[in-house]
Amino acid sequence: MSTMTLNPTRELRLGRDLPVAARQAPGSTGVRLTRRGRVVVVAAILLTVLVAGVFFGSRSVATDEAGTPAPTEVVMVGQGDTLWGIASEIAVDGDVPSVMSEIKRLNALDSGMLTLGQKLRIPLAD
Template identity: 55%
Template structure:
């Protein structure tokens, strides 16, 4: 009778799962598909409404030499809230700062 010796590396305990490289890849891809599916389902809920929004009424103003955004906003703000008008003008014209160039055309909200 012969005795067979097995190394401890080759012996697996009952219930242990050993995955091959392909098995790990499949598990990874299935997990990735699940995560992307959940992400798409959540993103589908944030859809714009089919009704168009009302455009804010504006008028075009050309910046004069030496004119500042504060001057333009002060002339347009009827209630004296110049800071709020500056914020609206910056948002409407996609301005990063209050710096203006002479001859630049701005959209100014009309109240």
């Protein structure tokens, strides 16, 4: 006659009795970060992007040769002169708005307002 011994099976309740590796979801890597860990990782990534942006974005496009300045002349604003009037006198092709923009750029003007006696640099007509 032969005898057989049965081992009672142990029930598992909601994974509490499983080892840690068995409790993880399928496909997870096993690395879990705390909130502070996530903040540190995000800060490190942002710092890396900032350093890369400063390093690669700070390249100069200047050359060793000096540029030639545009030929200009200086005029004094008289009574009743406007920026449109001055620009229309020197605009050879009739493109007054572009000449006005050039006068503003040459004189660092924020608006088209002129004052009596103001000296303006204007581009020479071609």
